[in-house]
Amino acid sequence: MSSISTGRTGLFRSPNYKYWVFGAMAIGIFASVVDHGSVNVALPTIATKFQTDLPTIQWVVITYALTISALLLPMGRLSDIVGRKEVYIAGMLVLGIGATAAGLSPAMEVLFPARILQGVGAAMTQGTAMAIITAAFPANEKGRAIGLIMTMVGVGAVAGPALGGLVVDAFGWRAVFFLTLPMDAITVAATLWVLRDWVESRESTDTPFDWLGAALSAGILVTLLLAMTTGNKAGWSSMPIVISFGGSAVMLLTFIWWELRYAAPMLDLRLFKGITFSFGVSAAFFTFLGSSAVLFLMPFYLQNVLGYSPKAAGFIVVPGALCMAVLGSVSGVLSDRFGWRPFTVGGLLSSATGLLILSRVTETSPLWMVVPALMLMNSGMGIFYSPNSSSVMNAVHQSKYGVVSGFLNLVRNAANVCSIAVATIIVTTTMG
Numbered sequence: 409m410s411s412i413s414t415g416r417t418g419l420f421r422s423p424n425y426k427y428w429v430f431g432a433m434a435i436g437i438f439a440s441v442v443d444h445g446s447v448n449v450a451l452p453t454i455a456t457k458f459q460t461d462l463p464t465i466q467w468v469v470i471t472y473a474l475t476i477s478a479l480l481l482p483m484g485r486l487s488d489i490v491g492r493k494e495v496y497i498a499g500m501l502v503l504g505i506g507a508t509a510a511g512l513s514p515a516m517e518v519l520f521p522a523r524i525l526q527g528v529g530a531a532m533t534q535g536t537a538m539a540i541i542t543a544a545f546p547a548n549e550k551g552r553a554i555g556l557i558m559t560m561v562g563v564g565a566v567a568g569p570a571l572g573g574l575v576v577d578a579f580g581w582r583a584v585f586f587l588t589l590p591m592d593a594i595t596v597a598a599t600l601w602v603l604r605d606w607v608e609s610r611e612s613t614d615t616p617f618d619w620l621g622a623a624l625s626a627g628i629l630v631t632l633l634l635a636m637t638t639g640n641k642a643g644w645s646s647m648p649i650v651i652s653f654g655g656s657a658v659m660l661l662t663f664i665w666w667e668l669r670y671a672a673p674m675l676d677l678r679l680f681k682g683i684t685f686s687f688g689v690s691a692a693f694f695t696f697l698g699s700s701a702v703l704f705l706m707p708f709y710l711q712n713v714l715g716y717s718p719k720a721a722g723f724i725v726v727p728g729a730l731c732m733a734v735l736g737s738v739s740g741v742l743s744d745r746f747g748w749r750p751f752t753v754g755g756l757l758s759s760a761t762g763l764l765i766l767s768r769v770t771e772t773s774p775l776w777m778v779v780p781a782l783m784l785m786n787s788g789m790g791i792f793y794s795p796n797s798s799s800v801m802n803a804v805h806q807s808k809y810g811v812v813s814g815f816l817n818l819v820r821n822a823a824n825v826c827s828i829a830v831a832t833i834i835v836t837t838t839m840g
Contacts, residue, residue: 429544430556432602433537436500436595437557438564439588440530443507445568445729446575446584448704449722452711453581458516462708463641466832469704470637470825471520475527476534477629477821482622484535484814485674489615492536492543492810493603497596499532504592511585535814540603542801543809548744551798555740558794562733565786566726569707573722621674624663629822632656637829640836675811679804688800689819691752695792696823698763699785701831706782713771724775728782732790740794748795755792759785 447468455465487495506525513519538557545553575583635652642649667673679685710721739751762785769778797816804812 426544426549426553428602429606430541430553432595432598433496433541434556434560435591435598436496436533437537437560438567439591439595440503440533441561441564442568442571442591443526443585443588445565446572446587449569449572449707449718450576450581450584452708453576453718454519457581460516463832463836464516466637466704466828467520468523469828470633472523472527472530473821473825473828474630474633474637475524476531477633477818477825478626479528479531480535480814480818480821481625481674481811483531484539484811484817485622486617486810487532487536487539487814488807488810489617492540493599493606495532495810496536496540497599499529499536500592500596500599501529502532503529504589505529507585507589507592511582513582531814534817536810538797538817539809539813540606542813543806547802550802551740551742551744551748551794553740554797554801555737555743555794558736558740558790559733562729562731562736562786562790565729565732569722569725569729570719571722573717573719576718615672618667618670618672618674621663621667621670624659624666625674628656628659628663629818631659633822633825633829636826637832640833675815676808679812682803684799685803688752688796688803689816691756692793692796692816693819693823695756695759695789696820697827699759699789700824700827702763702766702782702785704828705831705835709769710778714773724779725782727779728786731783732786734790735787736790736794739791740798743795743798748799751795752792752799755788755790755795757788758791759788762786762788 451465451468454468455461483495483499503526506522506527506529509522509525510519513522538554541557542550542553571587572584575587631652635649635656639649664677667675667677680689706725707718707721710716710724711718716724739755743751762781762783765777765781765784769781800816801809801812
């Protein structure tokens, strides 16, 4: 557990200090998830406003997720060296600036760069928040810590679409980007106060930053994910796509060669020798690969196919998000006591069942079929994620929490981008 300066009394010596740390981070986590959910609900309205199509509007999500994916690993590693609190606070400020720019965007050409700026801020905060929280809890309570994170993610997932739908109906799509700015300011102030005496286990400040590893990891993700998202339109055998796939493969081999030889690697690849680490990372990727497409397409299905308003569409997804919030916390606590295996397997089975049902929905499917399927899928995600992430974090030393937390979030975001790209390809190919 991170040590706390003993020069103060009261809060910093309280056995409940870990919950104060969680509270400070939780505001930012909640704001980030609300932002994501509310923007998703606003996508059909944004597409109509700027008179654009699904393959174009998907880039509002993809540019954001692509930027996060490219920078999560470098930012996680940087936080292990210079300090997670410092990187987190700077990230929240960047996130707020990006949201303001997005809300004021007069055209898609401005909205996309604003989303990239938001992605930079999100990359700085996503991994560091999880690292700070898990470091504040003892080893036998890591599941509880990540369960609490999942609760905030779930609550945010409930509030995001609901608030987004209300805001879009009442004030227009621009307002969704301003929605979380007050929470961004509060989490910065709370973090500065609660963590003012925070002393964390980190790498030596003399540790060199792996600039080549950072460039290679970002390059791999950008070229690979860009090829995935543009391949259908450009043609999978077109020269730019072939070069992108080939370039990403060459950079991956170079990254592996470099990381195994560099004294202070961006990501210690020897971690993959551990079965728990390897299984946890792989399972997380495939779980989000299956679910992210549903979360992206559901607002379009509910609004454009079934004819519901943005507000109604937002409330329809609330039960599923609530299931994730509640079960994420419960499974985290129980996994500390009974182990992670039964919960990861059970969660995967639940998500698979929900996805199977959703694969059968049509333009005439009733809500009593759609809502339970979403609940099953989200329940599975909640049951799975806390124990799985806890097992991965417990498999590494605390000094690597920043980069490993960043890597877990990278896996999630990479799966998110791939899932959306594949879903868009399927929809545009089958429906035109």
